[in-house]
Amino acid sequence: MNNRNSCKDPMEVLGRSKGYSQKELIKNLPRHYKYNSNLLNQIKNTPEVILRNLGSPIAKKVDKMLKEIFAEAYRAKQFTRTEINNKSVLFGVVLLKHKVMDLVLDYFHKRWPQCIICLYNEHTQLTGIINEKGITQEIKQSLKEVVKKISRKRQISPYFEDIQFSNDEIFETLYQSQNIKERKNTRYFNSMIPKHCFKLPGMRKGVEKRFTSKNKKIEEYFK
Amino acid sequence: MPSTLEKIRILGANSKYDICASTASSRSNKYPKLFGASKKWIGATASAGICHSYTPDGRCMSLFKTLFTNKCIYSCKYCFTQGCKQKLSFTPEEYARTFMKLYSMNVVEGVFITSGVCRSADDTTEDMLEAVRLLRFKYNFQGYIHFKCLPGLSQHLLKEAISLSDRISVNSEASTTDFLSEIAEQKDYKNDIITRQRWLKAIRIKHNEEVLKKMKDQKRDNELEYQEKKIIEHRKNGYKKFRWDDAPILNSGQTTQFVVGAAEEETDWDLLKRIDWQYKAVDMRRAYFSAFIPLEGTPLAKKKAAPLEREHRLYQSDWLLRIYHYKLKDLKDILTDEGNLPFGDPKVHFAREYFKEHSLVDPNETTYQELIRVPGIGPISAKRIINLQNQNYKFTRREQLKSVGVVLKRADPFLKINGKNQTTLQKFFITNENNIFQESV
Ligand code: SF4
Numbered sequence: 001m002n003n004r005n006s007c008k009d010p011m012e013v014l015g016r017s018k019g020y021s022q023k024e025l026i027k028n029l030p031r032h033y034k035y036n037s038n039l040l041n042q043i044k045n046t047p048e049v050i051l052r053n054l055g056s057p058i059a060k061k062v063d064k065m066l067k068e069i070f071a072e073a074y075r076a077k078q079f080t081r082t083e084i085n086n087k088s089v090l091f092g093v094v095l096l097k098h099k100v101m102d103l104v105l106d107y108f109h110k111r112w113p114q115c116i117i118c119l120y121n122e123h124t125q126l127t128g129i130i131n132e133k134g135i136t137q138e139i140k141q142s143l144k145e146v147v148k149k150i151s152r153k154r155q156i157s158p159y160f161e162d163i164q165f166s167n168d169e170i171f172e173t174l175y176q177s178q179n180i181k182e183r184k185n186t187r188y189f190n191s192m193i194p195k196h197c198f199k200l201p202g203m204r205k206g207v208e209k210r211f212t213s214k215n216k217k218i219e220e221y222f223k
Numbered sequence: 224m225p226s227t228l229e230k231i232r233i234l235g236a237n238s239k240y241d242i243c244a245s246t247a248s249s250r251s252n253k254y255p256k257l258f259g260a261s262k263k264w265i266g267a268t269a270s271a272g273i274c275h276s277y278t279p280d281g282r283c284m285s286l287f288k289t290l291f292t293n294k295c296i297y298s299c300k301y302c303f304t305q306g307c308k309q310k311l312s313f314t315p316e317e318y319a320r321t322f323m324k325l326y327s328m329n330v331v332e333g334v335f336i337t338s339g340v341c342r343s344a345d346d347t348t349e350d351m352l353e354a355v356r357l358l359r360f361k362y363n364f365q366g367y368i369h370f371k372c373l374p375g376l377s378q379h380l381l382k383e384a385i386s387l388s389d390r391i392s393v394n395s396e397a398s399t400t401d402f403l404s405e406i407a408e409q410k411d412y413k414n415d416i417i418t419r420q421r422w423l424k425a426i427r428i429k430h431n432e433e434v435l436k437k438m439k440d441q442k443r444d445n446e447l448e449y450q451e452k453k454i455i456e457h458r459k460n461g462y463k464k465f466r467w468d469d470a471p472i473l474n475s476g477q478t479t480q481f482v483v484g485a486a487e488e489e490t491d492w493d494l495l496k497r498i499d500w501q502y503k504a505v506d507m508r509r510a511y512f513s514a515f516i517p518l519e520g521t522p523l524a525k526k527k528a529a530p531l532e533r534e535h536r537l538y539q540s541d542w543l544l545r546i547y548h549y550k551l552k553d554l555k556d557i558l559t560d561e562g563n564l565p566f567g568d569p570k571v572h573f574a575r576e577y578f579k580e581h582s583l584v585d586p587n588e589t590t591y592q593e594l595i596r597v598p599g600i601g602p603i604s605a606k607r608i609i610n611l612q613n614q615n616y617k618f619t620r621r622e623q624l625k626s627v628g629v630v631l632k633r634a635d636p637f638l639k640i641n642g643k644n645q646t647t648l649q650k651f652f653i654t655n656e657n658n659i660f661q662e663s664v
Binding site for chain 2 (some may be wrong): 056076077078079080081082083086092108110111112113114132159168169170171173174175176177178179180182183185186187188191192193198200206208211
């Protein structure tokens with residue numbers, strides 16, 4: 001590539017389609033479960049242009065790592081299913097390999113600022129908690145214990161008592177009602193909910209899986 | 224007395240052909256707190272939207288989308304409610320509470336409230352608005368709300384709906400008065416639809432101009448603190464009188480929807496003309512297309528379904544008009560004799576026609592307008608290329624284009640670098656014929 005101003009290749013920086021800045025990498029790489037300090041040093045000593053250029057092996061590697069981190073946080077925001085009790089405690093189960101619990105907790109905190117949010121991470125077996133002030137902590141206790149303990153100290157909130165009714169059936173009914181049989185497109189569906197998402201705790205028993213399952217129920221053979 | 228679940232089942236199914244793809248609201252970036260910084264507000268919007276589930280056809284299902292009632296004084300020939308024997312309505316409280324429960328389960332992102340027209344548009348809208356008021360002011364929900372403007376709605380109710388929602392849609396259903404009267408004879412295209420779309424634009428512009436002026440006058444330092452004070456002031460006068468102060472209203476704009484293939488002779492060209500007009504004249508944010516499906520019990524039950532392929536081509540062409548800013552006449556050049564879009568990607572068809580008469584594109588020298596005519600180059604990669612031109616960087620190898628996001632496989636036949644092109648167009652059309660025309664929907 002012709003570049004009269006520098007011997008590096010800034011074109012990828014200016015016109016990049018992909019890649020993360022050095023600052024973003026230094027901030028977020030420690031979240032990756034395969035992170036080690038050597039890698040961080042390597043990043044610190046690598047010029048930004050190379051980190052941005054996905055042609056370089058190091059850039060390719062860290063780009064992939066960051067994508068894995070953010071994808072995991074995003075999927076958790078999408079597919080974690082939660083419950084709320086009348087003591088304004090919102091709780092659910094997640095499966096997070098990377099250290100993104102704070103991002104997921106923050107997402108719920110912004111939606112439910114008066115609630116204490118508790119998320120149990122099946123991978124680390126820790127329960128992440130964020131309180132009304134936005135302070136987070138992780139403790140080694142089961143979700144049930146944590147929710148019980150926190151709820152004990154809190155007053156019943158009429159607001160949350162008010163929305164305590166029914167169960168998963170509401171969503172199941174809504175989901176089924178939206179299905180247009182004539183438009184079924186399994187390939188598209190699989191690209192929107194890739195198979196690995198069904199391993200997430202909120203999706204394991206998800207109505208989505210039953211609906212798109214290839215296994216026919218016995219009665220369907222008699223139609 | 225039917226249960227809430229029964230209502231969701233029936234009213235949800237009655238609304239499933241209504242399309243609402245996005246839950247994104249610009250409010251999330253600029254005005255994170257709808258009614259001030261108080262902690263009592265629940266919910267949030269995301270600028271890119273979040274999808275919590277997908278139906279088996281891959282469509283995002285992130286909104287609590289049901290009819291408010293399926294009782295309707297109209298008898299549109301394509302409509303699901305025509306064939307539905309069981310007539311039901313939510314109560315506002317039931318609707319609001321059901322949504323909040325779903326929201327607490329993190330399975331929905333917001334509300335899409337639509338309805339049949341029971342008694343009159345104003346009567347039904349009053350009930351729908353009551354549900355939205357409850358959501359906003361009893362349940363303190365400040366997340367995403369999409370409100371459907373019913374045909375013939377009064378201006379004062381539309382104003383209130385605007386003040387409480389992120390997005391309003393007025394369904395066009397068809398492209399002209401004649402086509403609409405063919406499928407929904409009681410609806411008045413000009414009055415029920417176009418006038419309402421114009422009102423939406425006018426109300427929004429007026430509000431935003433006033434807000435901008437006020438913001439400039441006051442030169443406030445602390446936006447949130449200011450909002451909080453204003454809200455307390457307004458609260459004294461009753462919540463109905465105010466909206467989220469000083470934020471531009473209708474952050475997700477107005478949208479519309481067409482039933483494709485229900486009117487006998489309506490062509491793609493008719494639809495494209497109409498959406499192009501709407502983008503220019505009424506500030507339409509985007510148009511949705513729903514391929515006609517014949518439904519049991521409706522007058523059009525025997526009519527053939529419109530191919531999904533047609534819906535897909537319309538979306539592609541709409542994208543060219545809305546995002547690429549192609550001219551309507553550009554698309555006219557590729558239509559078939561019947562006035563429909565040809566089979567295959569409209570952009571590729573257009574490029575084939577265009578590059579018969581124009582020379583191939585050299586990314587080191589060309590303009591933005593030329594670049595976006597090349598398949599495989601979108602507005603973002605075109606902007607990057609222009610940015611590089613301005614910095615005097617030159618592409619010497621075609622592979623370098625990949626680093627700016629160009630899909631080289633598609634773009635290659637239309638490009639030349641250093642005076643050389645990779646393959647002849649002729650060759651491309653022969654070898655890639657299958658790729659272009661067997662593209663999946
Ligand atoms: S107005 Fe027409 S499309 Fe809407 S619910 Fe009534 S019959 Fe159906």
